[in-house]
Amino acid sequence: MSATTMTSARALEAVPGRYYRRFGPIERVMHAFLMLTFIGCAITGVPLLFADHDWATTLVGLLGGFRGAALIHRICAAIMTVVFVGHVLRVFIRAFLAEDWLAYFWGPNSLVPNLKDGQDIVGMFKWFFGKGPRPQFDRYTYWEKFDYWAVFWGMFIIGGSGFMLWFPNFFTQLLPGWVFNVAMIVHGEEALLAVGFIFTIHFFNGHLRPEKFPMDLVIFTGRLPEHELIDERPLEYERLVRQRGLKAIEAPTPTPQAVLFSRLLGTLGLVLGIITILMIIYSALV
């Protein structure tokens, strides 16, 4: 089983077999836009935090000077905002349309944290030290939920402070001047947190850990092979078997074109992110 997992991750073509849909087209497109605009904001914003380093000057020069970088940063920020607002609207519309909106937010398909997530964290640490079995996960693991809520929180913090700094004339009609000092600190620190988290922890959890290396294509193709569902999300699999829901999410093997495109997009994200992280680490050490 493990051998096939590793092979499927590395092969240029998807491993044939039964596939299930994990993410729909809207979720995949949103992730792709979120990823690209996040990288756009990161590479145009991080140089400001390390402005005393030569690489920062060079990078901003390549991006068309500080005005070019600022333009890219704001275009990306605007698109990201649209994606985020669209996502939140979608969540509430779906909750409204759901038969049981409470189950929508608290059920096993929800990203809302619950008690089991706490137990899973303890369980994972036990497993790290060989003191217990690897916890069994449902549709979303606690680290995936953390990723989601970290972005959610970050959107308000970075987005809110960012729009204040972008439109000071508008916001100073309502807010006192010191709020902009706070916005400046928060925007920079939260950006470091987001960039540092996504480009190391999220990359590891989602893509770079030995089981997934070099990347997990599920967020791009939207599909995962049956064995991965059984291996990694046994509770979801068992639940779907119980509810006879597997048939509904069965999907064809991703086409070679879809795999290639996903791989290119994933590689682009990983490479740009890792370069950014190396620059930050280099700057912190020098």
Place this chain on the structure above:
Amino acid sequence: MRALSGLRQSWVVAVLVAAVLWAPTAGAKDEAPGPNESCLMCHGDAGATNAAGNSIAVDANKFATSVHGQMNFKCTDCHSDVSAEKLPHEPKLKPANCAGCHEGPVKEYLSTAHAKARAGGNMVAATCSDCHGNHDIQKSSEPTSRTNVAKVESTCASCHGNEAVIQKAKLPGGNIVSQYHDSIHGQNTNGKGAAAAKAPTCTGCHGAHKILSKKDPASRVNREHIALMCGSCHQQVYSRFSGSQHGQLRQAGNSAAPTCIDCHSAHSIQQHGTTKWQVEVIKECGNCHQDFIKTYRDTYHGQVTQLGFTRVATCNSCHGAHEVLPASNPKSMVSPENRVTTCRSCHPGANANFAAYKPHGNPHDREGDPILYFTRLFMQLLLAGVFGFFGLHTLLWLIRSLKEVRQGRGGHNGH
């Protein structure tokens, strides 16, 4: 070698004696002999050398067109220890006697840095002829003169722009002529148009015969006199500076307060409109105002300028340049009365709230900026917490997964 030199000297003497005896009759045939014919008998030969082999040639034509030649000077007017009646002259002569006529300038020269260096045994230091030339001296007003405005830079450069001399004589400031050449003054004097005639060359600031070490209280370039000296051309700037905090501190006797050269440098003065200078001068302010440059660098303004771009505010955008005043002074650009207007010079829509932004807010100052202090503290604890927890989580996971992979279990316990 020595014998040969002696022999050569005797020959020179013989020719000289013959020439002197023969000269009056020879001249009578043609026209009246010049007063210097007898000297030129020896020195007129382009290949003439002394006993040590050094050239003693004098170009008669050049001399004739020099300011002294045009005045029909005799060689002995300057070489006053030589007598045309007593030839050959002593092998070792005193330097030409400039003071015989130019008593004032020579007297001034004797108190200069150059003369003092020579008196102290540093014979590399310039004497009259090093700047003016010797037999070819031209009036300073002549474009070809070494001391003409257009030529002063290259004249001074023969020492202060010459690496070998700079090393040997340990000249202060290093290669200051190359710095000057690239400066706005140097570019103007080397250019064309009205600015070329007005811009100062070396002597414009240092004086000619009064060049004194900047340490000398009487020097034009002494720290105490710099502002006045620059102000002799930049009058409006001088009056603004005099009214500024910097100028007032200086007038109150605080010699640490900045004067022109502290921000502009002495020899590398740049045009204030260039990006390079605008970005660099921030560091000059920061040399003294260290806390303020630190907090400035934490702002978008400070980050963009550090990346080498302008268009965002530098120090003088808010504080003014020569007219800088403390915020407590109502006339200051950053006084509560004027702050909104100052912000509006870049941000046209700025209001009072906008102007209450702290461009030098210090998130490390718990007493002064408690909100910023705790904001920063919260954010840093958040970062430390997240990276601490997930850093550990990731590291332990990686170790565990590698172990699983090595054992062929693919990282999934029980599957």
